[in-house]
Amino acid sequence: MRHLLLIPFLLTAIGAMAETSVRWSSPDHADLLEIAAKLRASDDLPDQLTRLVQETDIQIDKNTVRRHVRDVWFYPSSQDVQSSGMDRIYFDEQTDRLTVHTAASVDERGRLHRFDPNTLKITDVDIGNTFSDTRQAVIALPGLGAGSVAMLEYTVVTKRALLEMDWAEMLYSENIVPIGSWKLSVEWPEDESIQWAGEDNGIDCVKEENSLVCSGEDIPALRPKGQPSWPDVANQVVVAEKRGWDQIVEKSRSAFNQALRDTRGSEALLEELGIEALAESEKIAQIHAFVARDIRYVSMSELGHKVTPHSVASTILSRYGDCKDKSAVLYHLLQRLGLDASPVLVATERSDPDRLLVPSMGYFDHMVVCFDWNGSRRCLDATDANTDWQHTPAWIQGKVALDLSPGARPTVIEPAVFRWKIAVESSMDFNPEGGAEERQKRTYIGEYAGTMRNFLSRMDDSERLAWAVEDYQGQVSDLVEPVFEFEGADTLGPEMTISSSAQYGQLLSPGEPLSYFEYSAWLTQEIYSLYLEDAGRDEQFPGLHVTTTHRFDVGPAWSLTALTPELEFSHAFGSMTRRVERLKDDRLQLVTELKIPRQRVRKTDIGQFNGFLDLMVRESKIRFAGKAL
Secondary structure, eight states, X not given: OOOOOSOOOEEEETTEEEEOXXXXXXXXXXXXXXXXXXXXXXXXXXXXXXXXXXXEEEEEOSSEEEEEEEEEEEEOSHHHHHHHOEEEEEEETTTEEEEEEEEEEEOTTOOEEEOOGGGOEEEEOOOXXXXXXXXXXXXXXXXXXXXXXXXXXXXXXXXXXXXXXXXXXXXXXXXXXXXXXXXXXXXXXXXXOEEEXXXXXXXXXXXXXXXXXXXXXXXXXXXXXXXXXHHHHSOEEEEEEOOOHHHHHHHHHHHHHGGGGOOTTHHHHHHHHTOTTSOHHHHHHHHHHIIIIISEEOOOOOTTOSXXXXXXXXXXXXXXXXHHHHHHHHHHHHHHTTOOOEEEXXXXXXXXXXXXXXXXXXXXXXXXXXXXXXXXXXXXXXXXXXXXXXXXXXXXXXXEEEEOSTTOOOEEOOOOSOSEEEEEEEEEEEOTTSOEEXXXXXXXXXXXXXXXXXXXXXXXXXXXXXXXXXXXXXXXXXXXXXXXXXXXXXXXXSEEEEEEEEEEOOOSOTTSOEEEEEEOHHHHHHHHTTOOOOOSSOEEEOOEEEEEEEEEEOGGGEEEOSOOOOEEEEOSSOEEXXXXXXXXXXXXXXXXXXXXXXXXXXXXXXHHXXXXXXXXXXXXXXXXXXXXO
């Protein structure tokens, strides 16, 4: 048996060798062995992966917050082991000290398996372009098999003096698996002001003068369909220092303003950008492109800068920073243009302000800069190098936000009426032998252009072409391998275009009557990608606007007779129009426009909404006939 008694454990941290704040205590496995023995003697074992016990005890004093966690899991099958045999402990290396007390399992024969601390891994938590210094201690639980019981018990001690903002703890009382017993206990000194809030989900809470105890039994698994954000659907209990939103805004803005104390280099930068003679919109575009593309994203949330940006001067000099650092530079440069900009905090995992149960900075993990422009609100994400400044990046639309202006309250970043906008032009010119030359041009607009740029930025030229061919053959036809060109994929602007040309062999039979039909491929692709899942709750449709222009030239071998009918269809969900024009005896043009605005679809209407999409697919059919000449 190997025991390590509070001896610091040396690990390779991300980017450097360092002594981490992870310690190990001498474990006591008596509770685990007792729980496992009772389960083996039971005739009613859980038939699915179950969190038997989840207990959190929080002790608050003047200097520290001590969080003691005890988790016990039961694995009924080897499949459960394969999918969930890894446990993680999240902590901040700058402010927290983690002590692991127990990491072990008992198999179905009653044998104890202890975790070897030498196999511990400390890794970053990859949460995109957000500000965070969260680490995860990854523990591969040992000896797991069908019928195993595992326990992880640890303590995280947070030094309050090192926290830049308020302390808060958000605890979820639901999981994707059933929970047998859930308990939270919190104690604090008499002179401490603590607030809490919970949701009515079968968890009973009792608050005394200086304590809170919440508990629940036999909590069913939360199995949300689709891919909702967990904070938007799971019930929770929040405990935090007593603050109001005004205090949160004031303290956050004060931290942000520290970056503006030193703005050296900004004047030279503006001269370097050469924007003096440009129109104001062009100046904004240049500044945003520079900050988004020429100041690279690097996580810079070390001690003292988890919330507080580095100075504008240091970020300009180093040419790197995280979202708050880049936002500080963007904000300062926009202010120099005379714009009344404001830093805005974003909670990237939350879409409902009402689920921010108590005021706290702890919900927020991202920052953007917003200002009013020509009667509308513009929110520029300094970490998004693919979406132009006049459109809000798709990934933060509808997310909870807090403007760092006096009197502000949590709201949401206004989503676009049509998040996905695309215009398609297609021409098909037939030759006398029945073959055809096809040319297509897809123009992605606004945030859709940004999404496509982001997708394509991960590929080199050959990979882009291979993807484009595969995409075309999957959506249009696998009879040809078109030639492609990309425009605007590597530059920051409101549009991005993919053009193609292809030569088809014989599609029509010369000398025979003409009968042609096809479904508008790219229109139907967009519709198919946005069907709503019937998850038993209201769903948000993001908005779709597609315009397609199809031109056909059947050449000298045929004369057009019957054409696709025009269409004017309007419904509460959206509308479709189609205009048909016979240009000559052998030429035809069809312009179709589909508009389905952003909307909340009630759960009782999801079937009807998807039926509406089915109808739009059917009406995307193009057909015409002609006589042989």
